[in-house]
Amino acid sequence: MTTAGDIMHRGAQWIPAHETLDRAAQLMRELNVGALPISDQDERLCGILTDRDIVVGCVAMGHDPAHITAGEMAQGTPRWIDAGADVGEVLQEMKGHQIRRLPVIEDKRLVGMISEADLAQHLSDEQLAAWVESVYARGGSGSATG
Secondary structure, three states: OOEHHHHOEEOOOOEEOOOEHHHHHHHHHHHOOOEEEEEOOOOOEEEEEEHHHHHHHOHHHOOOOOOOEHHHHOOOOOOOEEOOOEHHHHHHHHHHOOOOEEEEEEOOEEEEEEEHHHHHHHOOHHHHHHHHHHHHHOOOOOOOOO
16 A cells, blocks of 8 residues: 555645744755744644745735735645545545645644655656646645645
8 A cells, every 4th residue: 555655745844833934945945945834833734835925925016025924825724644544545535626736744744745746756647637637627725735
């Protein structure tokens, strides 16, 4: 059985909710990622921040990313998957909530992230085609909050 832990990208990092969006953008650049899970003071998932969120939700609105926090951008209920979950559960979670990035949690700690690139590397052509059609056909938002 292939699990979320088998296909995830290891080394994902949180951005604390109190950090500013300019710091989040810097961290995204350093890590070469387009999304960061947001953690509360107890290191629990409270949202996910994408590069698009920063541009569309902050910069394009005329706000200063040095004065807006990651926590202020967190919207909705964040989705995640346990590292031991079967890949079928991963696909169902992503399809069902129209998301393209999924944090992976083990023992209440962030251990990785599953993205479209991870799926492309680990799924059969048929599985990947079905997933792409289901997520993109209905215009998913791309973030883990749906």
